[in-house]
Amino acid sequence: MYNEYLSFAIELGKEAGRFLLPRAGKAGGQTLKAAKDFVTEMDLQVEALIIGRIQAKYPDHRIFSEEAGVIGSVSEFEWVIDPIDGTINYSIGVPQYGVSIALTYKGDPIVGVISLPGLNETYWASKGGGAFKDGEPIRVRDVSLAESFVSHSDFAKDGNKEANTQRLELLAKIVNDVYRVRIIGTAAVTLAYIAAGRWDAALYMSPAFYDIAAGQLLVTEAGGVMAAAGPYTMFGQKQVASGLQNLLGGSK
Numbered sequence: 001m002y003n004e005y006l007s008f009a010i011e012l013g014k015e016a017g018r019f020l021l022p023r024a025g026k027a028g029g030q031t032l033k034a035a036k037d038f039v040t041e042m043d044l045q046v047e048a049l050i051i052g053r054i055q056a057k058y059p060d061h062r063i064f065s066e067e068a069g070v071i072g073s074v075s076e077f078e079w080v081i082d083p084i085d086g087t088i089n090y091s092i093g094v095p096q097y098g099v100s101i102a103l104t105y106k107g108d109p110i111v112g113v114i115s116l117p118g119l120n121e122t123y124w125a126s127k128g129g130g131a132f133k134d135g136e137p138i139r140v141r142d143v144s145l146a147e148s149f150v151s152h153s154d155f156a157k158d159g160n161k162e163a164n165t166q167r168l169e170l171l172a173k174i175v176n177d178v179y180r181v182r183i184i185g186t187a188a189v190t191l192a193y194i195a196a197g198r199w200d201a202a203l204y205m206s207p208a209f210y211d212i213a214a215g216q217l218l219v220t221e222a223g224g225v226m227a228a229a230g231p232y233t234m235f236g237q238k239q240v241a242s243g244l245q246n247l248l249g250g251s252k
Contacts, residue, residue: 002103002111002126009101009113010124012053016046016099017117020084024118025093040084040091043067047083050101054079061103066210078104080213086186095119098188102213112214114192123192123218131195131222140224140236141197145243150178150236151190151202163205170203170232173247178240191215191235195222201236201244203229 023042047067054063055071058079062072065081079101084090086097095118103111110127123138125131131138152171155164175181182199184190187207193199195218204212212235216226219235227234227241230249234241 002129005103005111006113006124006126006129008057009103009111010122012050013099013101013113013115013124014122015053016050016083016101017115017122019046019049020090020097020099021117024090024095024097040087042090043084043087046099047081050081050083050099064210066208076106078107080104080109080210082188082210085188085211086184089185090118096184096186096189098186098192100188100210100214102217104213109213109217112217114188114214114218116189116192119189121192123195125195125214125218125221127217127221129221131218133192133196138196138222140194140219140222141200142237142239143200145177145240146179148178148200148236148240148243149180149182149198150174150240150244151182151184151194151199153187153202153204153207154183154185166205166231170248174203174244177243177247187211187215191219194224194236195219197222200240201234203232203234203244203248205232207233 044067047065051063060075062075062078064070064078082100084097085100090097097118099115101113102109112125114123123133155167190202220226224237225241229245234244
């Protein structure tokens with residue numbers, strides 16, 4: 001049903017990844033966004049590439065991108081973009097970063113692509129069509145909470161002490177009940193890993209939609225869930241998600 005949009009998004013994600021890869025570790029000038037956050041020249045250049053391709057192909061569609069904000073008038077179709085998720089990793093040559101592209105219809109993701117050029121991997125999903133890594137179907141793992149790898153969102157970019165204290169409290173609540181906790185600073189890679197059965201769940205505090213739009217579709221199409229655990233937004237396979245809800249509380 002969404003094949004045309006999906007094929008376009010896959011090729012666009014791969015093109016953006018090819019554009020980024022040669023400059024990994026040398027991303028150019030930086031502009032400070034917050035106390036511990038910045039945007040690089042490459043964020044802006046690859047964002048312009050993606051937006052330009054979408055506008056040429058689907059001029060009536062709205063676009064929401066991390067750096068550029070909202071582009072276009074009201075439309076039931078909206079492209080949600082994070083041009084480089086994991087900018088800090090990318091800027092210092094750590095390969096865990098990604099391009100995240102989703103198409104939503106009335107706010108609901110129907111197509112999602114995550115390109116991980118540093119790892120030479122591309123993930124994609126369409127609503128009702130399953131999830132794939134480089135053309136091969138993927139599924140979440142089936143393990144218990146005690147066997148699980150759980151991702152914790154990164155600490156506050158602006159150095160917010162209250163938010164960081166809450167993150168430390170979250171760690172204390174889960175660390176003894178899971179197998180390992182992982183923090184890599186990119187929701188795109190984390191959610192792709194969960195969909196592929198490498199990790200099992202992720203917890204976020206009020207995540208930005210451009211960070212998780214493509215990834216949430218990947219996870220749910222791979223057999224996982226998006227749910228609430230206390231004040232946290234959670235993505236993961238069902239057994240681990242249920243265990244985390246027991247530890248942290250159910251729906252908000």
